Amino acid sequence: MSLLAHFPQACKGEVRWMFQHLDINGDSRLSLKELYDLEHDQSEVCLRPFLQQCDIDRDVIVTPSEWCRCFQRTERPCAAVKHKITPDLLGVFVPDCDSQGYYKQIQCHNAINMCWCVDKHGVEFANTRTHGKPICDTIVSKPNLLSKQITSNSANNSSDDEDDDIDQDIEGSADHPDY
Structure with a gap:
């Protein structure tokens, strides 16, 4: 039932x-x-x-x-991290959250003048760190391309090492904040 x-x-x-x-x-x-x-x-x-x-x-x-x-008392990922940051600490990375408490696509650490692309949970897309703002719209669709590449590689009996390299490319640093 x-x-x-x-x-x-x-x-x-x-x-x-x-x-x-x-x-x-x-x-x-x-x-x-x-x-x-x-x-x-x-x-x-x-x-x-x-x-x-x-x-x-x-x-x-x-x-x-x-x-x-x-x-009801729980916060979404970005809001929860931002809430824990002490405002008087200088040089600390402060995430940029959307209105629902998720991470915005572009995150910047102003103290070191670096920006990068993340998903809504704060997982960083590999190789997106740059001085200035990256163009994240094209990168957000990259995981779909990577999963197609993994499927294609598996179908072609590629080695496991290639798949490991791809997995590492899509891992981010959300679990290791800079503060």
Whole structure:
């Protein structure tokens, strides 16, 4: 039986998606069984206490309303990083965020006069660092070309080394901010 979950209007899209992804039986409720793997992930030790706070009425079921309320306080990637930066530090990279809290395509570190292209999550596109502003519109479509190249290389029985080089080209530095 698949019910249509009713989310509060202000609920973020990614929060809705995660709820629906976890709602394995489609009953618009997250049970202990559906949350078990998420709560017991050894690499995410802070997640269990956080998720336990989501069950506001303590009925051992998390509804769409409770789920959205639980994640209401969370920030999107760029906004979260920007929020942690101490404004009085000189020379620190401060990300440029869009109105929804995601990274803008062009990021610049004014103290070193360098700019680069990123995706909305802040993952840097390889070989885009430059003095002045890069033209990111053409680079944003590059991952699609790279994945086609990987598929083409695999079809031609190319070596794994070539695929590794391509993977490294599309890795960025979002996990290693400059501050």
